[in-house]
Amino acid sequence: MKKSKAALDAEHDEAVAASEGAESEVTEPTARSAKPAGKQQVQYRITPHTYIVVGDCAFVFPVGHPDTDNVSGLNHATTSTVLSYDIETGEFETKNSLYKPFTEPK
Numbered sequence: 001m002k003k004s005k006a007a008l009d010a011e012h013d014e015a016v017a018a019s020e021g022a023e024s025e026v027t028e029p030t031a032r033s034a035k036p037a038g039k040q041q042v043q044y045r046i047t048p049h050t051y052i053v054v055g056d057c058a059f060v061f062p063v064g065h066p067d068t069d070n071v072s073g074l075n076h077a078t079t080s081t082v083l084s085y086d087i088e089t090g091e092f093e094t095k096n097s098l099y100k101p102f103t104e105p106k
Contacts, residue, residue, distance in 0.1 A: 039093070043102040047076070052092055054082050063102040 044050070044060040051059040058079040062071055071077050080095040090101035 039096065039098050041098045041100065044099050045102050046090065049076055052082060052085050054085050056082060058082050058092065058094065058099070060099065062099075 043063040045063055047061050049059060050061070059076055060079065061076050079097070079099070083093045083095065085092040092099050
């Protein structure tokens with residue numbers, strides 16, 4: 001039986017709530033894996049305007065975003081809702097993508 005998006009979202013919310021207080025390297029508990037299948041990976045530049053908070057949309061400067069029709073890479077962009085954020089690595093996951101800090105080539 002196929003579950004509706006609302007049912008899947010409710011299950012995810014329950015799993016996140018159940019995991020609160022558990023030790024984790026991620027700053028906010030999450031029931032999702034670090035690399036969900038099918039999500040595009042995006043790099044972002046850390047700027048003074050970068051804003052990343054779990055449960056809110058992030059505000060980042062994307063580098064090489066695969067959706068060039070909607071994301072120019074010339075300005076900051078607003079992401080979909082942040083599901084998890086690892087403050088030590090800077091990596092975060094949204095509903096649509098996985099983001100990693102951009103590292104300048106040497």
